[in-house]
Amino acid sequence: MGPAICGHAHPEVIEALHQALAKGTSFGAPCALENVLAEMVIDAVPSIEMVRFVNSGTEACMAVQRLMRAFTGRDKLLKFEGCYHGHADMFLVKAGSGVATLGLPDSPGVPKSVTVDTLTAPFNDLEAVKELFAQYPDQIAGVILEPVVGNAGFIPPAAGFLEGLRLLTQEHGALLVFDEVMTGFRIAYGGAQEKFGVTPDLTTLGKIIGGGLPVGAYGGRKDIMTMVAPSGPMYQAGTLSGNPLAMTAGIKTLELLQKAGTYEYLDKITKKLADGWLQVAQETGHTVTTGQISGMFGMFFTGDAVHNYEDAKKSDTAKFGRFHRGMLEQGIYLAPSQFEAGFSSIAHTEEDIDRTIAAARTVLSSL
Numbered sequence: 001m002g003p004a005i006c007g008h009a010h011p012e013v014i015e016a017l018h019q020a021l022a023k024g025t026s027f028g029a030p031c032a033l034e035n036v037l038a039e040m041v042i043d044a045v046p047s048i049e050m051v052r053f054v055n056s057g058t059e060a061c062m063a064v065q066r067l068m069r070a071f072t073g074r075d076k077l078l079k080f081e082g083c084y085h086g087h088a089d090m091f092l093v094k095a096g097s098g099v100a101t102l103g104l105p106d107s108p109g110v111p112k113s114v115t116v117d118t119l120t121a122p123f124n125d126l127e128a129v130k131e132l133f134a135q136y137p138d139q140i141a142g143v144i145l146e147p148v149v150g151n152a153g154f155i156p157p158a159a160g161f162l163e164g165l166r167l168l169t170q171e172h173g174a175l176l177v178f179d180e181v182m183t184g185f186r187i188a189y190g191g192a193q194e195k196f197g198v199t200p201d202l203t204t205l206g207k208i209i210g211g212g213l214p215v216g217a218y219g220g221r222k223d224i225m226t227m228v229a230p231s232g233p234m235y236q237a238g239t240l241s242g243n244p245l246a247m248t249a250g251i252k253t254l255e256l257l258q259k260a261g262t263y264e265y266l267d268k269i270t271k272k273l274a275d276g277w278l279q280v281a282q283e284t285g286h287t288v289t290t291g292q293i294s295g296m297f298g299m300f301f302t303g304d305a306v307h308n309y310e311d312a313k314k315s316d317t318a319k320f321g322r323f324h325r326g327m328l329e330q331g332i333y334l335a336p337s338q339f340e341a342g343f344s345s346i347a348h349t350e351e352d353i354d355r356t357i358a359a360a361r362t363v364l365s366s367l
Contacts, residue, residue, distance in 0.1 A: 005186060005208050005266075005295065006256050007347025013211045013252045020248040028239045033247035040254050041209065041217060044190050046199045047178070051219030052228060053242040057181035057206030058086025060216035061144070063228075063236045064204050065090060068142035068175050070234040071224050076136055078143045078174075080123040082152030082309025082339070085144060085179050085204075090118050123149055123308040124157065126164040133172045142175035142201075143168075147192035150182040150341035152309040154291050154298020162198040169201075175224070181206035181216070185257060186343065187294040195293065208257075211249025214240075262346055266295035269353050270344045273297060276357035284364040286319075295344040312339060319367060326363030332356050 006013065020033075038051050054060050065077055065088075077090065085091040119140070121128040133140060143165055149155035169176040178200040184191040185208045193199050202220035209215055219225060227234045256262075274292040277299050281288040287303035300306050301316035301323070320338040327334055332355075335342050344353075 004212055004347075005343070005345050006211070006253055007345045008212075010211075010253075010256065010347070012256065013249050016248050016252040017245060020244050023244065025245055026240055026243045030242060031244050031247065033244050033251065034242040037209065037247045037250045037254070040251065041205070041219065044254070045180075045184065045203055045205075045219070046190055046193050047201065047203050047221070048219035049222040050225035051217050052225070052236070053247075054216040054218065054236075054238055055214050055240055055246075056086070056216045057179075057204060058088055058216070059238065059241075060181070060204035060206060060218040061085040061091060061179060062088045064177055064202050064218045065142075065144070066236065067202065067218070067224065067227060067234055068144075068177065070227050070232075072141040072173065072175060074139055074141035074174075076117045076119055076140045078119045078121060078129065078132060078140055080145050080149075080308075081120050082123060082155070082312065083144075083146045083149055083179070084151035085146075090114055122310060123152075123155060124161050125308065126161060126168070129165065129168055133168060133174075138173070140172065140174045142177055144177040144179055146182060147178045147180065147196065147198075148183050148187060148293060148296060148341075149309075150296065150298075152312045152339050153300055153306065153315075154296060154341040155306055155308065155312065156291060156293060157196065158307060162192075162196050166198050166200070175202060176200040177202045177204065177220075179204045182341065182343075183296065184208060185254065187296050188263060189257060208253060209250040210246040211251075211253035213246040213249045215246040215250060256346070263294055265346060266344055267292075269348055269350060270295050270297050272350070273344065273353050273356060274299070276353070277360055280357060280361045280364055284361065284367075286364050286367065296341055297344070298341045300338065322367055323360075323363055326366065327359055330359035330362060332359045 041051050042048050119132050178193055180191040180203050184205045188195040204218045206216040226232050229235045270292045274290040274297050278290045288299050288301055290299045301319045302314055306312050317338045324334055
């Protein structure tokens with residue numbers, strides 16, 4: 001996983017950080033760098049007219065759920081099984097990522113009273129969403145999802161799913177939120193909403209826009225974002241939010257991503273990896289399903305198509321565990337869970353991909 005789309009410790013990012021360090025690490029107040037990065041984010045992401053920086057993707061999702069409720073005057077939120085939106089209490093219902101890996105549908109320490117207004121539906125199931133809107137008319141503040149799931153393994157949206165959610169939320173006066181902590185600036189410069197041509201009302205971001213430093217952001221339509229203090233009554237703040245180091249690293253990272261051919265290259269090498277893994281698996285007698293979009297990819301040890309979290313859970317997680325250990329022994333560090341997408345970076349070379357495929361051949365041959 002991780003934010004290092006430009007590679008670990010990119011020299012231009014490190015040099016920019018050295019210069020910023022000399023001026024101070026945190027001011028506890030807004031700095032001019034926030035404006036620079038904010039304008040870059042607004043220019044890039046279709047849904048974002050105003051943006052607020054925070055310190056993590058979890059913080060961004062915490063704030064955006066409060067904002068959905070404040071703007072609509074409704075309490076219920078709808079999320080999808082296997083989608084992970086950080087470790088805040090109200091989202092730890094049928095979450096993905098580490099929660100899925102450990103087999104915990106909910107986390108101890110989360111009161112039922114906190115999650116009573118969190119509704120869940122299977123990913124890629126529009127009919128289930130329609131039924132929930134019918135069951136709770138005028139009560140659902142918004143729908144939040146990973147437009148491409150990365151926390152139940154790599155699961156892309158089915159044709160028409162994102163478009164259907166856009167129409168349903170508009171029809172019922174609810175907000176649509178894309179959690180682009182993983183997909184933002186990764187599967188396209190403007191994120192999944194640029195890639196699929198569906199514009200949500202609000203968006204959460206993280207990882208990449210800090211260039212490896214702790215950062216998050218949420219933004220969207222101006223009429224919604226002006227609900228946030230000091231413009232409006234919904235309170236959210238953070239002393240370290242928008243700190244100069246994270247802003248500096250983020251600005252430099254987005255500059256690097258703007259170079260011509262960046263996303264074409266990410267797509268090329270990542271497709272080569274996914275296709276290579278599939279071919280090697282077939283040659284060594286293993287049944288797998290692979291997929292990728294730009295620099296985001298995944299592989300399940302199952303021959304069936306994976307459309308949602310329930311499908312993902314049918315994969316052979318024990319075999320994945322042995323595969324992961326074997327790859328580690330070959331010097332390849334993959335995300336340590338069947339329920340976690342992988343990411344390539346512009347620092348990865350074709351030779352790196354060839355080596356990874358060769359390592360997979362060695363490991364799969366011994367499983």
